[in-house]
Amino acid sequence: MELVFIRHGQGEHTLDIPSSLQIKDPSLTTKGVEQAKLLRNQIPLTNRDIIIISPIRRTLETAFIWSENIDCRKIVSPLVSPRMFPIRSDWESLPCDxxxxxxxxxxxxxxxxxxxxxxxxIWSDGINTLPENQFIKLAEEFIVNCKQLQKEKVYIVSHDGTITSYRQMISGQSLTRKDFLLETDWFQITC
Known part of the structure; x- marks a missing residue:
C-alpha cells in the first residue's frame, strides 16, 4: 500500500510568523486556495479514492477544494493532526494547531x-505533544487501519511536522525540519 502525504495549502498562520502562529483556526489564504485547486491536475482523484484529513480548517479546506465534484471517501482523523517536529515535550500546542x-x-x-x-x-488533545513512544503506537495502529481500507493508495492531507514524523517512523531514517514539505507538496511512501 502507498501512503501519499500531502501538506495543506498556505494558511493565514504563516503570513507573519511568529505572531501569526497565535491565530486560532486559521483558514487558507487566497494563495492556499489556488494551491489546493492545482492539486486537481497534479493528483487527480476518482470516486474510488480515499482521503484522510487532519481536523484543522486549513487541511479540511485543502481536501474539500481538491476533491470538489469527486465523490470519493473523505475521513477526518486526529491521528494526522498537527505534530511538533522534533517533539518538544516542554512546549504546548500553538493556537493555530x-x-x-x-x-x-x-x-x-x-x-x-x-x-x-x-x-x-486524541480528538480533544491531538498528537502534537504526545511523547514519541505514544505517537509511534498510535501511528502504527493508524497504518494498520489504512491497510484495512484495502486500497493501493491512501491520500493523507496533513501538516509538515506530522508528515515528517510519519516519514521518519515508516522509513527508519533520521529526518530534520529541512525535510519538511512545501505547501501542497506531497511525499509517497510504501507501507
Missing part, C-alpha cells in the same frame, strides 16, 4: 466521515 470542534466539522463538511476508531482524548 488546535483541533476544531467536531460539531463544526460535521456542520461545515457534512460529506466528511469522522474517524470513530480514535479515542476521545
Amino acid at each position: 488546535k483541533i476544531i470542534d467536531l460539531e463544526i466539522i460535521k456542520n461545515v463538511y457534512p460529506t466528511f466521515e469522522i474517524d470513530s476508531k480514535v479515542p476521545l482524548n
